[in-house]
Amino acid sequence: MAPKLPPQQPLQTPAEQGNDGAATAGHVNEGYHHGPSGLMRWLLTTNHKEIGTLYLIFSLSMFFIGGIFALVVRAELFQPGLQLVQPEFFNQMTTMHGLIMVFGAVMPGFVGLANWMIPLQVGAPDMALPRLNNFSFWLLPVAFTLLLSTLLMPGGGPNFGWTFYAPLSTTYAPPSTTFFILSLHIAGISSILGAINIIATILNMRAPGMRMMDMPLFVWTWLITAFLLIAVMPVLAGVITMMLMDINFGTSFFNAAGGGDPVMFQHIFWFFGHPEVYIMILPAFGIVSAIIPTFARKRLFGYASMVYATSSIAILSFLVWAHHMFAVGLPLVAELFFMYTTMLIAVPTGVKVFNWIATLFQGSISFETPMLFALAFVVLFTIGGFSGLMLAIAPADFQYHDTYFVVAHFHYVLVPGAVFAIMAAVYYWLPKWTGHYPNERLGRWHFWTSVIGVNLTFFPMHFSGLAGMPRRIPDYALQFADFNMASSIGALLFGTSQLLFVLMIIKCVRGGEKAPAKAWEGAEDLEWTVPSPAPLHTFDTPPQFHHREG
Amino acid sequence: MRNLAGVVAAIGGSVWLTRSALADGWNMPLGVTDVSRDIHGLHMTIFWICVVIGIVVFGVMFYSLFRYRRSKGAKSAHFHENTTVEVVWTAIPLLILVGMALPATATLKEMYDAEDADLDVMVTGQQWRWHYEYLGEDVSFISNMSTPRDQIDGAAAKGENYLLEVDQPLVLPVDRKVRFLLTSDDVVHSWWVPDLAVKQDAIPGFVNENWVRIEEPGTYRGQCTELCGRNHGFMPVVVEAVPPEEFDTWLAERKQAAAREASGVDREWGMDELMTRGQKVYESVCASCHQVDGSGNPPVFPALANNPALMEERDRHIATVINGVSGAPMPAFSSTLSPVEIAAVVTYERNAWGNETGDIVQPSEIQSQLE
Amino acid sequence: MWQVLKSVLAAFFGVQKDQQRKKDFEEGRPTAFIIVGLLMALVLVVGIFLLATTAAE
Numbered sequence: 001m002a003p004k005l006p007p008q009q010p011l012q013t014p015a016e017q018g019n020d021g022a023a024t025a026g027h028v029n030e031g032y033h034h035g036p037s038g039l040m041r042w043l044l045t046t047n048h049k050e051i052g053t054l055y056l057i058f059s060l061s062m063f064f065i066g067g068i069f070a071l072v073v074r075a076e077l078f079q080p081g082l083q084l085v086q087p088e089f090f091n092q093m094t095t096m097h098g099l100i101m102v103f104g105a106v107m108p109g110f111v112g113l114a115n116w117m118i119p120l121q122v123g124a125p126d127m128a129l130p131r132l133n134n135f136s137f138w139l140l141p142v143a144f145t146l147l148l149s150t151l152l153m154p155g156g157g158p159n160f161g162w163t164f165y166a167p168l169s170t171t172y173a174p175p176s177t178t179f180f181i182l183s184l185h186i187a188g189i190s191s192i193l194g195a196i197n198i199i200a201t202i203l204n205m206r207a208p209g210m211r212m213m214d215m216p217l218f219v220w221t222w223l224i225t226a227f228l229l230i231a232v233m234p235v236l237a238g239v240i241t242m243m244l245m246d247i248n249f250g251t252s253f254f255n256a257a258g259g260g261d262p263v264m265f266q267h268i269f270w271f272f273g274h275p276e277v278y279i280m281i282l283p284a285f286g287i288v289s290a291i292i293p294t295f296a297r298k299r300l301f302g303y304a305s306m307v308y309a310t311s312s313i314a315i316l317s318f319l320v321w322a323h324h325m326f327a328v329g330l331p332l333v334a335e336l337f338f339m340y341t342t343m344l345i346a347v348p349t350g351v352k353v354f355n356w357i358a359t360l361f362q363g364s365i366s367f368e369t370p371m372l373f374a375l376a377f378v379v380l381f382t383i384g385g386f387s388g389l390m391l392a393i394a395p396a397d398f399q400y401h402d403t404y405f406v407v408a409h410f411h412y413v414l415v416p417g418a419v420f421a422i423m424a425a426v427y428y429w430l431p432k433w434t435g436h437y438p439n440e441r442l443g444r445w446h447f448w449t450s451v452i453g454v455n456l457t458f459f460p461m462h463f464s465g466l467a468g469m470p471r472r473i474p475d476y477a478l479q480f481a482d483f484n485m486a487s488s489i490g491a492l493l494f495g496t497s498q499l500l501f502v503l504m505i506i507k508c509v510r511g512g513e514k515a516p517a518k519a520w521e522g523a524e525d526l527e528w529t530v531p532s533p534a535p536l537h538t539f540d541t542p543p544q545f546h547h548r549e550g
Numbered sequence: 551m552r553n554l555a556g557v558v559a560a561i562g563g564s565v566w567l568t569r570s571a572l573a574d575g576w577n578m579p580l581g582v583t584d585v586s587r588d589i590h591g592l593h594m595t596i597f598w599i600c601v602v603i604g605i606v607v608f609g610v611m612f613y614s615l616f617r618y619r620r621s622k623g624a625k626s627a628h629f630h631e632n633t634t635v636e637v638v639w640t641a642i643p644l645l646i647l648v649g650m651a652l653p654a655t656a657t658l659k660e661m662y663d664a665e666d667a668d669l670d671v672m673v674t675g676q677q678w679r680w681h682y683e684y685l686g687e688d689v690s691f692i693s694n695m696s697t698p699r700d701q702i703d704g705a706a707a708k709g710e711n712y713l714l715e716v717d718q719p720l721v722l723p724v725d726r727k728v729r730f731l732l733t734s735d736d737v738v739h740s741w742w743v744p745d746l747a748v749k750q751d752a753i754p755g756f757v758n759e760n761w762v763r764i765e766e767p768g769t770y771r772g773q774c775t776e777l778c779g780r781n782h783g784f785m786p787v788v789v790e791a792v793p794p795e796e797f798d799t800w801l802a803e804r805k806q807a808a809a810r811e812a813s814g815v816d817r818e819w820g821m822d823e824l825m826t827r828g829q830k831v832y833e834s835v836c837a838s839c840h841q842v843d844g845s846g847n848p849p850v851f852p853a854l855a856n857n858p859a860l861m862e863e864r865d866r867h868i869a870t871v872i873n874g875v876s877g878a879p880m881p882a883f884s885s886t887l888s889p890v891e892i893a894a895v896v897t898y899e900r901n902a903w904g905n906e907t908g909d910i911v912q913p914s915e916i917q918s919q920l921e
Numbered sequence: 922m923w924q925v926l927k928s929v930l931a932a933f934f935g936v937q938k939d940q941q942r943k944k945d946f947e948e949g950r951p952t953a954f955i956i957v958g959l960l961m962a963l964v965l966v967v968g969i970f971l972l973a974t975t976a977a978e
Contacts, residue, residue: 080708080712080713081701081702081703081704081708082702082703082704083704087780087781087782087783087784088780091777091779091780091782154849155849155850159779159780160777160779161777165737165738165776165777167736167737167738167754168737168738168777168778168779171737171878171879172677172736172737172779172850172879174850175849211946212946213942213946256753256754256755256756257754257755257876258876260755261755261756262738262753262754262755262756263753263756296618296626297620297626298626298627298628298630299628299630300630301629301630301631302630302631302636303630303631304631304937304939304942305631305636305935305936305937308932308933308935308936308937309935311932312933312935315962319966319969327740327749327750327751328751328753328758329732329750329751329753329756329758329759332658332659332662332977333970333973333974333977334973335658335662336655336658336972336973336976336977337969337970337973339651339654339655339658340651340969340972340973341969343647343650343651344647344969346643346647347640347643347644347647347935348935350639350643351636351639351640351935353607354607354639357607357610357611357614358632358635359630360611360614360615360618361610361614361618362614362618362624362626362627362629363614363618363624363626363627364618364620364624364625364626365614365615365618365619365620365624366619366620366621375611375615378611379608379611382604382607382608383604386600386603386604389596389600390593390596390597390600393592393593393596393650393654394654394658395585395588395589395592395654395657395658395661396589396592396593396596396654398589398661398747398748398749399578399589399593399744399747399749401740401749401775402740402742402749402775402776403775463576463577466576466577466578467576467577468579468744468772468773470742470773470774470775470783471775471777472777472782472783473773473782473783474783475702475713475783475784476713476783477711477712477713477714478708478710478712631939633936633937633938636935636936637934637936640934640935640936655976659976659977
């Protein structure tokens with residue numbers, strides 16, 4: 001599917017798009033851009049805006065594939081008993097849903113936004129390493145084609161959960177696991193290269209006059225996220241390589257019979273996995289910190305403390321991994337250590353929420369769609385934070401662990417958290433990308449159906465978990481039936497309402513109310529100084545940045 | 551003022567609604583042990599702390615959204631930092647957390663004190679059942695889910711304890727300290743009974759500890775909570791807590807039965823009784839992977855029917871059941887099955903589903919191999 | 922040096938006066954802040970560990 005969005009020109013008619021011949025109008029305008037056209041243009045592009053678009057389209061496609069898997073899971077759980085799928089396939093669906101959403105939808109979504117917006121926000125002409133940028137994107141379709149193809153292999157795809165605990169994922173795994181490992185390796189390389197590129201861009205290519213403490217928070221949060229990525233993706237690569245050795249070369253890293261330790265797998269996985277959780281939420285903090293001041297028409301409260309809080313969260317994220325393992329039989333000292341560090345993380349996270357609310361206080365607030373999503377983020381992410389605080393209490397975690405309460409918790413921080421932030425960002429920056437405002441009516445419909453759907457899906461999971469329903473089961477006892485039926489109905493509503501999102505994007509690309517350079521009245525950052533839609537090449541001459549005083 | 555009254559009424563109403571909902575079985579069970587009540591107390595404390603913080607934070611937020619609407623002509627102020635406020639809202643959460651950490655630490659220490667138990671029970675997870683052994687009492691048995699397949703497939707009406715019922719529950723005495731030693735024969739499982747507030751992973755090659763002192767007789771149900779493969783959802787835990795005297799009687803009966811079982815090793819067994827016994831063992835232990843008809847689930851679980859290679863090697867067949875297969879899902883059954891059971895199940899596998907080898911494996915032969 | 926330590930502690934707590942922050946960014950050397958910051962992170966870890974050990978007894 002060739003993306004129909006050449007960002008360098010306003011789209012006049014679909015007919016003109018069809019003949020994207022050797023010399024389109026856009027290319028003529030850009031005297032020195034002599035790239036290939038058609039499919040090869042997208043395959044070989046080194047332009048940060050085009051690569052950003054590719055990432056976002058990829059992320060959206062994966063969001064739908066992962067969403068369909070989730071709907072299979074929810075359909076089976078609509079009623080007690082096995083109706084639609086057998087447990088083998090059910091386990092593959094839960095596993096693939098998690099893997100695709102984490103590695104295929106949320107992470108590439110944020111990288112796409114980073115590609116588009118970081119150069120624009122720091123006043124750079126492009127990413128620091130454009131060819132590497134192209135390579136890191138095109139690794140992703142390879143990785144995920146490979147991953148999805150395992151579903152068709154004998155023995156089926158990965159069926160051991162997205163956390164793939166050994167030895168279920170080694171000795172007891174289907175033969176396709178080796179392909180799963182290779183695909184994660186490729187996705188991991190893509191992430192590392194992307195992170196290197198982002199760091200190089202932010203540290204070296206800021207506009208003259210822009211100091212670190214002048215950078216927009218989206219840039220700050222991504223800088224910290226990129227360091228986290230570089231720190232932990234090699235850990236993931238290490239653990240899956242150990243799995244590979246255990247499966248194919250007779251080692252016993254995680255096989256107790258050979259002197260290995262299955263718990264060591266969990267330690268290594270979560271040493272990657274917990275910072276990974278913050279990789280999926282820190283850029284969201286940056287997005288919300290851009291949107292709320294814009295629509296409150298008031299400067300972000302506590303900019304410096306936002307930067308400090310982000311750094312604190314990043315550092316603490318390396319010290320809390322074993323709170324995912326309170327029930328594996330850790331020594332008492334370890335339980336206490338990880339309980340205390342986990343509780344500490346609540347402080348910087350709370351500070352962020354307080355800062356957003358203080359920004360709203362005495363503002364001049366309007367409620368365009370990006371703002372609606374950002375506000376829903378603040379409320380619903382905070383609810384996810386509350387359940388996180390409850391989970392931090394180690395004794396209580398023995399009751400919560402591996403139940404639907406945990407499922408409710410991490411979906412609250414990831415769906416109305418990370419995913420809503422990405423959607424808010426899309427609504428916020430679409431005028432810059434396409435030159436048109438998104439359709440406000442469609443946006444509102446999409447927003448309200450999503451909010452209702454998300455809460456109907458995930459709120460009852462708190463109750464089913466507390467009532468005793470374990471996660472990752474294809475069938476359940478009768479007392480959980482009502483909660484599950486509500487969740488399934490909510491999931492269907494949330495899933496189908498995303499079609500409105502796609503419809504809105506298509507309409508916005510094709511036309512709509514024209515947006516000026518500064519599309520939102522209260523917007524302040526550098527991206528709003530270039531025309532809408534942003535031409536293919538921006539900031540060829542670095543802008544002079546004037547930081548705000550007082 | 552009318553606004554304020556409305557807000558107070560709304561908050562009061564939702565608190566009342568929340569309380570009644572929580573009382574109605576939507577919440578963590580209070581449980582029947584000291585520890586479970588402590589945990590429930592911590593859970594409710596942190597829950598109400600979150601509710602209060604939520605009311606304050608969201609209250610300020612929605613007030614601001616309502617009061618400072620641009621459509622009502624709100625003009626934005628210019629402040630963007632205030633050191634005092636920031637210090638206050640960093641310090642208060644810190645204090646709340648310290649206040650929460652103190653009781654949590656105390657409860658955790660209590661949970662970790664498994665010393666001086668009156669009874670030790672070894673709990674072993676297997677795909678997909680639990681094996682219980684009363685240590686030092688020579689009593690052990692396997693506990694399988696007893697919900698019929700028809701109920702799962704919707705061919706029969708679902709019973710009251712659908713998916714939460716077993717053929718042999720774990721029987722425990724009330725008012726005695728019982729220590730659990732948990733391990734696994736294959737993948738990681740997790741043994742959970744909400745009413746006892748015991749959830750502990752069962753990890754192959756390692757032994758975990760937990761304990762319970764049940765205060766009320768009754769039947770308490772739970773499930774495996776760590777994804778352990780295909781039948782993860784069909785691996786219930788049922789604990790039956792009985793008064794100590796009743797427990798002692800029960801244990802004595804089980805000991806006698808175990809002694810009878812052990813004496814079975816000394817006599818010669820006939821084909822028919824081995825086949826009958828073997829079928830029971832096979833369907834309880836082997837069929838979850840190798841299927842009731844012996845067709846297996848290749849490539850991971852080989853077929854036992856129509857497997858000429860296996861039928862030629864009687865000794866390897868016996869050794870595989872006793873020792874398991876290193877690097878493959880087949881566990882060693884030497885610790886979970888008695889010599890009689892191993893002999894019966896091997897005999898059954900070598901003569902069922904058209905495997906008409908005519909081989910009889912005697913329990914005494916297994917016994918000598920185990921020694 | 923004392924000022925560096927004070928600023929790092931302020932950053933750990935997350936609150937600092939704007940004036941002092943500006944002064945740090947204009948006059949301080951980044952290496953000093955990074956080294957003291959890493960040391961303080963280590964102190965934090967050891968501190969929590971000691972706290973946990975004491976509490977466990």
